[in-house]
Amino acid sequence: MERTMRLLNVLILSILSTAYPAGQDLNQQNSPALKKIARLEQAILKNASHVQLYNQLAWALCSRARETSDPSFYDRAEAALAKSLSLAPGNFEAEKIGVWVLLGKHQFAKALEEAERLRKRAPDDVLVYGYLVDANVELGNYDRAEEAAQWMLDLRPGNVPGLTRAAYLRELFGDIEGSIQFLEQAYQRTASPETEELAWILTQMAHLYMMAGKSEEAERVLDQALGHFPGYHYALAQLARLRISQKRYDEAVKLLRQRYAAAPHPENLYDLADALLKAGRSQEARLLFREFEKEALAEAEKEDNANRQLVFYFAKRRPGQALKIAEREYKRRRDVYTLDAYAWALHVNGRRREAREHMKTALAVGVRDPELLKRAVAIGVERAAAQTGS
Template sequence: MKPITILLICTGLWAGEQSPAEQAIASAREAVAKNPKRVESHNALAMALARRARETADTSYYDQAEAALATSLKLEPRNFEARKIQAWLLLGKHRFADALKLATELNREAADDVMVYGLLADAHVELGNYSQAEEAAQWMLNIGRSSVPGLTRAAHLRELFGDIGGALELMLSAFQRLALNENEERAWVLTQMAHLELVNGRKGQASKLAGEALRLFPEYHYALAQLAKIRASEGKPNEAVALLRKRYDTAPHPENLYELAAALKAAGRNKEARESFAEFEKAARAEMESWDNANRELIFYYTDHAGNPEEALRVARLEIARRRDVYTLDAYAWALHKNRKAAEARRQMAAALAVGVRDPNILKHARVIGVELAGIH
């Protein structure tokens, strides 16, 4: 597939300018103040706060959104829009099984709601139910063929199924349909395209896309992480460290600290790496039993850095009981391999590869474990 060229129009945020979510929050709060008994205003506030959580990676916005929904549901119990946003928040908090249960209930009530199918697709993807996710995404496209949410979900599934070119085309189609003032949405899509271009080995194009995402939405945590991966692949470990440190300062979550620690180690900055890994382990273990956790990173920390494969397998078994997506299957298979459980490691890795995934790290693990997928070299 030829590299994709995008005509980009300079509409990034100016310093101090409110983001789209911040503007929506301000508007919704004004509406709530004018008429506090109007459920639509509380719902709009909750959705805007959820969007701000994605913009910033600050999960406290989910708590604020839940408070807005509580008011909405008190005013009008079981109102449909509020319950849709509830499912969205459950996904944001990684309570995927609960989100699926609620989205399924909503789908029974309204079989033609595009957002509900998006919720179903997201929950199924995270749990590893890929055929059901594909069915939900297809319904989104059937109902609204030009729907950006439908296109981006279909693109993610194309990637998981190994069709990187198809995923790029769908992401481009989504990007072209976004309004010019949707800076965060546009930056998110560009970041996904940068990721896909890197998987295809087109580092220059990936770098341009990630850079444009950061111009559209400065300090965007997703784009910082993607650009760091690109710099690492270019043999620029210290640039990768700087980007990941900036990302961690913006979004101080354990999984982000793990990536920073690994980058420090790759850059030969061993003392800093050890300190960061120690801080990561403490933070990750504190949330190990929570739904929103860094268990996959904790598994790889114990297998690849701490020399504790037994603990890696214990954590992996905890996580695989919750979800069987390809990334959790990969972590589980790797922990099994490091514990010399070769047959079971091959079986779990084969299950991941059967989906079609072409993630470079998963393929690297597969080759070490001894599982190959025809057509991938």
């Protein structure tokens, strides 16, 4: 048994090996956040009692967490904030960055509570409203999220955080062209040194262009994104989705290997296994799905998890397990994608009336995600059939 497990591990490592071994290195070389972290850590060595240096370090660590999707950077940010608050108890900047940490750790209810508290303390702070948008979106409170986003744009017209959040809400409400327009404005207003921010905006635009059936535009902006931030894992993932839509599966596999090298998380392993399956490489796919299951289950009880992917994975294999996981997430948050996964888990367990009701709730927001709409059609929601042209 032990020998078999060793052999399986060797096979998994060989599958994950890539023609792009420097994926993580590229990510590090081009990271604006890492440069800031190094500079701030040196500054703190020279002035260990400077409150704002710790706040700036926490901000840079949160930025690095987004660059890599590595939650350990949020832990380091928390440590920096703890030092800041020990030097200056209750300082607003530290408490505000603390909300970003809570959001990054997927502690959405607590983040909302803290953001509301800070809003009362500083009713004209744009980023506090941004965190209110983020928390409310993740909890499914879309009316409150829209209200907070409008406050952002009213307080400071044209601010980039407000534009990107408005863009995401437009997408959720089904206004793809409006979302693209907001992102175009955000891109034009983002400073050139902010290469990760520029790459992120372009990657979101590519996602929207694909939803609108504009593959050439998606390819163009993804090339730009990877020009700003070579090896950027979000852009690699979106380019892989484009290749899959073009049935260029082996190219998608290469891209997703590179992405996993830069951001080795269970949900990224799931996408790689799925691409291998589409490429007809079923034996490799089975091995990686097995590894995904092990890694995702290990973090299933945590707030930052791969439970959405686990639901769809188990839906085909162990429907009862899929429903248990979906129910757990549904108790914690009610965004459209959680409703989608919950509805699908109910459907595969034969609870079709409940599945339709939850899917109708998701569709009422206006979401036009193609995969979600396909599941809605399968569940039997007529509105989805109209939206997909079925």
